[in-house]
Amino acid sequence: MAVHRLTFPTTEEAIRELRAGDEVTVDGHVIGIRDRTQIRIFDQGVEPPMDLRGAFLLHTAPGVRKLGTDAEGRGRYEKVCIGTTTSARMVRFTEPLGERYGVRAICGKGGFPDEAIEPMRRLGMVYFAIVGGAAALETTQIEEIEEVAWEELMPECLWKFRVKDFGPLTVGIDAHGNSLYHDVQAEANRRLEGILERL
Amino acid sequence: MTTAVDTDLYGVVEDAAAYLYVWALKDIPQDLRDALADAAARETSIPGQRVLNTILKNVQVADDGGNLVCQDTGIAVYTCRVGERFPLHPVRIYQALKAGTERATIEHPLRSNSVHTLTRENTGPNTGYRLPIVHWEFIPDWDGLDVKCVPKGSGSENMSFLKMCVPADGVKGIKQFVLESIVGAGGKPCPPGIVGVGIGGSADYAMYLAKEAIARPIGTRNADPHVAKLEEELFQLLNETGIGPMGLGGDVTVLNCHIEHADTHMTLNPVAVNYQCWAARRASAHIGSNGDVDYDREA
Ligand code: SF4
Numbered sequence: 001m002a003v004h005r006l007t008f009p010t011t012e013e014a015i016r017e018l019r020a021g022d023e024v025t026v027d028g029h030v031i032g033i034r035d036r037t038q039i040r041i042f043d044q045g046v047e048p049p050m051d052l053r054g055a056f057l058l059h060t061a062p063g064v065r066k067l068g069t070d071a072e073g074r075g076r077y078e079k080v081c082i083g084t085t086t087s088a089r090m091v092r093f094t095e096p097l098g099e100r101y102g103v104r105a106i107c108g109k110g111g112f113p114d115e116a117i118e119p120m121r122r123l124g125m126v127y128f129a130i131v132g133g134a135a136a137l138e139t140t141q142i143e144e145i146e147e148v149a150w151e152e153l154m155p156e157c158l159w160k161f162r163v164k165d166f167g168p169l170t171v172g173i174d175a176h177g178n179s180l181y182h183d184v185q186a187e188a189n190r191r192l193e194g195i196l197e198r199l
Numbered sequence: 200m201t202t203a204v205d206t207d208l209y210g211v212v213e214d215a216a217a218y219l220y221v222w223a224l225k226d227i228p229q230d231l232r233d234a235l236a237d238a239a240a241r242e243t244s245i246p247g248q249r250v251l252n253t254i255l256k257n258v259q260v261a262d263d264g265g266n267l268v269c270q271d272t273g274i275a276v277y278t279c280r281v282g283e284r285f286p287l288h289p290v291r292i293y294q295a296l297k298a299g300t301e302r303a304t305i306e307h308p309l310r311s312n313s314v315h316t317l318t319r320e321n322t323g324p325n326t327g328y329r330l331p332i333v334h335w336e337f338i339p340d341w342d343g344l345d346v347k348c349v350p351k352g353s354g355s356e357n358m359s360f361l362k363m364c365v366p367a368d369g370v371k372g373i374k375q376f377v378l379e380s381i382v383g384a385g386g387k388p389c390p391p392g393i394v395g396v397g398i399g400g401s402a403d404y405a406m407y408l409a410k411e412a413i414a415r416p417i418g419t420r421n422a423d424p425h426v427a428k429l430e431e432e433l434f435q436l437l438n439e440t441g442i443g444p445m446g447l448g449g450d451v452t453v454l455n456c457h458i459e460h461a462d463t464h465m466t467l468n469p470v471a472v473n474y475q476c477w478a479a480r481r482a483s484a485h486i487g488s489n490g491d492v493d494y495d496r497e498a
Contacts (some may be wrong), residue, residue: 001246007327021246039236065308073461081270082307084270085268109389109445110387110446111387132354132389132445132476133268133269133270133271133476134253134254134257135269136257136258136260138283181447184334185382192440
C-alpha cells in the first residue's frame, strides 16, 4: 500500500497510478458539493459556474461564517467547521461527473456502492475515503474558502477550497476496477455465514 | 403561577442545556478517548490504523483549537432523570431545554440541522416541532434533576434497524439480526462506534431502549446477568466481521455493544439497533433543587 502526494486539479495519468488501499495526501483545490448541488446540475440541467476538469470533489455541507460580499455581490465566507458527509446517497452522479465534466476524484465517507466501480475504471476516476467525523482536523487543512457559487443552496453550495496536507485519505475505489468496500463487504458476508452457523 | 424559584431554576436548566450541547460537541468523554486509544493499539489493518490514528489526532486538534470534534451537530437528544420533589415542572424543564438548545446554536454559532420532515424547510436553531427530543425518567423520593445531552449525528442514526422477531427465533434471532444490521451498515455510520440494542417491550419502546443503550458510558454492562452476557457475546462477534474502521476492513468494527431491555408480551420478541458513531458525544449536568449545577462529562 503506497503513499502518495497529489496536487489538484490533476490528470488521468496521475489518477491511474493509485491503487485501492493506498494513502494519499492532497494539496491544491478541492470543490465542495452535496446532494442539492448535484440535483441542480443533473436533474435541473443548470451548468455549474466552476471548472470541474481534473477536479477533486468533496461531499460536504460546511459550517461557515459570512464575512461580507465582494464587488460583484458574491458572499465571502470563513470556515468554522468543515467535515464530510456520507457518499452513498450521491453515487448516481459519478458517471456524468466524469464523462461530462472530467472530474477525477470524489471524496467522502462510508464509500460508494459497486455501481461506481465500472464508471471509475472506464473514465479514470477514484473514490477517496476520508475519516468521517474528523472535522476538527479537516478544518485545519483547509486554508481558505476561495469561491462560493449558488449561495441560495446554503450550505449545499458549490464551494472552492484551497487545501494543504489534506488527508490522510485512503483510495477506496481505484481506476482499475478495485473497490475496498466491495472486498470488505464480501469478506464480512463470508465471515457472517460462519458466525451464524456457530450460533 | 410562576414563582421566583421556578424562574431561577428555569434559567439554570436553560443555561445547563446550552452549555451541555456545546461541551458535548467539543470535548468527548474520557471513557471514549480510552476506548479509541485501545482500538488504535489493537488494530492491525493498515487502512484501519490510519483511520484510528487520524481520529485520535482529530480529538487532540479539537481540544487544542476549541473546535467541534465532528461537523454534524446532530439532533439534540436529552435524557432527564427528574426527582419527585424537583421544584420545576417537566413542562418547564422541556421549555428550558429547548431555549438552551436554541441559544447555543445561535450564539456559538452551530450548524442548524432541523427541518420539517415533509417540506424540508429549516424549522429553527436545532429546534422545531417536538425537537429537541427528550427521554424522561421519574425518580421517587428525590429532589434533583440529571440532564444528559447526546447530540446524535445523522450518519449513524440513519443506520437504525428494527425487527419484530418471533419468540421461536429466540436469542439466536436477536444475535443474527444485530450482526446482519452492522455488516449491512458497513462504513456508513462512521465505525467503530457503540452498537445500541433494545430488546423486548414493544416496537417503539425497543428503539427507545436502543437509544438509551448508546448513551451509557462505554463498556458498562447491563445489571441483568443474562443481558450482560449477550452484550459481551455480541461485542466479540461483531468484531469478528472484519468491517473495520470506516468500513475499510480491520479488527475493530465496534467499540462496544450495549443492550437495554424491557419485559414484553409472550408472543413478542422485538429487536432494535441504534448505532452510535465513534464521535459518541455526551455530557451531563446534575442540578440540585437549590439551583446548584455539577457538570459531569463521564456520566
Ligand atoms: S456519523 Fe457521527 S462521526 Fe460520522 S459524521 Fe455523523 S456525527 Fe460525525
